[in-house]
Amino acid sequence: MEYRFLGKTGIRVSRLCFGLLTMGPLQASLPLAEGVAVLKYAVEQGVNFFDTAELYESYSYLRELLRSFPGRELIIATKSYAVTAKEMEKSLEKARRELDRDYIDIFLLHEQESALTIRGHRAALDYLLEAKEKGLVRAVGISTHRIAGVRGALEFPEIDVIHPLFNIKGLGIHDGTRQEMEDLLTEAAAAAAGKGIYLMKALGGGNLLPQAREALEFAFSRPFAAAVAVGMKAPWEVDINVLAAQGLPIPDQLEKLISSEKRRLHIDPWCEGCGKCAERCSQGALFLGDDGKAHVREEECLLCGYCAAACPFFYIKVY
Numbered sequence: 001m002e003y004r005f006l007g008k009t010g011i012r013v014s015r016l017c018f019g020l021l022t023m024g025p026l027q028a029s030l031p032l033a034e035g036v037a038v039l040k041y042a043v044e045q046g047v048n049f050f051d052t053a054e055l056y057e058s059y060s061y062l063r064e065l066l067r068s069f070p071g072r073e074l075i076i077a078t079k080s081y082a083v084t085a086k087e088m089e090k091s092l093e094k095a096r097r098e099l100d101r102d103y104i105d106i107f108l109l110h111e112q113e114s115a116l117t118i119r120g121h122r123a124a125l126d127y128l129l130e131a132k133e134k135g136l137v138r139a140v141g142i143s144t145h146r147i148a149g150v151r152g153a154l155e156f157p158e159i160d161v162i163h164p165l166f167n168i169k170g171l172g173i174h175d176g177t178r179q180e181m182e183d184l185l186t187e188a189a190a191a192a193a194g195k196g197i198y199l200m201k202a203l204g205g206g207n208l209l210p211q212a213r214e215a216l217e218f219a220f221s222r223p224f225a226a227a228v229a230v231g232m233k234a235p236w237e238v239d240i241n242v243l244a245a246q247g248l249p250i251p252d253q254l255e256k257l258i259s260s261e262k263r264r265l266h267i268d269p270w271c272e273g274c275g276k277c278a279e280r281c282s283q284g285a286l287f288l289g290d291d292g293k294a295h296v297r298e299e300e301c302l303l304c305g306y307c308a309a310a311c312p313f314f315y316i317k318v319y
């Protein structure tokens with residue numbers, strides 16, 4: 001496994017970052033022991049970097065992992081939607097308590113859209129900066145799906161880390177092109193700004209699984225990315241991503257496993273019913289139900305993923 005420093009934070013991370021959303025209750029909902037076994041397997045393959053969020057409700061898996069490797073430097077990144085200092089204090093204390101750890105390596109403001117949004121979270125950010133001074137947090141940052149979010153982070157020298165959405169097709173980037181995002185991330189990672197960058201949604205929320213090899217190769221070969229977070233729930237997925245992180249070929253047999261996975265369209269229960277996905281689907285497979293949320297007629301869905309790219313909130317995934 002190759003390791004890189006995350007910007008100027010002094011934190012050294014494996015190029016493969018283990019994303020916890022996939023195994024947690026919002027997706028696969030793996031039993032605790034099963035999830036921990038996959039995490040331990042990843043550590044044995046050299047992974048030392050784990051990305052979660054308060055929203056993912058997955059601290060219990062990581063707590064057990066940390067207990068399994070006392071003394072090993074495992075890097076935990078988490079995020080919160082906290083806006084006020086009080087809310088952020090609650091989020092940080094929850095993370096420290098549930099992970100049973102005195103400090104959190106990387107704490108992010110979750111889903112920041114622009115400089116304006118970051119300013120709106122100023123009190124929460126200031127709380128994190130104070131926590132950093134006290135040694136409770138080692139680095140602070142933002143996660144974002146938007147080019148404007150990355151641009152916003154560049155206005156704040158105190159932001160150490162950016163966790164942006166980025167993939168080979170630019171799926172989910174709604175305020176510009178993949179190339180524009182790539183140019184900005186290159187600027188953010190350059191010495192002058194010195195932000196530590198680790199990517200999310202390299203597989204487009206599952207929509208790029210049919211071209212997983214190409215999508216992973218693309219993400220891991222971006223020079224601006226210290227690491228790439230990929231959601232995993234089984235050891236064979238760890239094997240694939242560990243190979244991809246090292247730039248090694250993925251055997252056909254493993255690639256077939258990915259393409260043979262039964263996949264379906266998943267619409268998050270917090271869908272806001274804006275209807276943009278239904279407008280985008282030329283198959284007429286999506287509709288707004290009486291509950292005001294989007295639903296799919298599975299028999300008409302081609303799993304093309306266009307609706308996922310149309311959802312402004314990234315609430316649609318294929319997995």
Ligand code: SF4
Nearest residue numbers: 281301302304305307
């Ligand atoms: S994946 Fe494609 S076919 Fe299926 S609902 Fe979305 S846009 Fe329609």
Ligand code: SF4
Nearest residue numbers: 271272274275277311
């Ligand atoms: S585009 Fe997203 S938020 Fe809007 S209806 Fe579809 S799933 Fe819901």
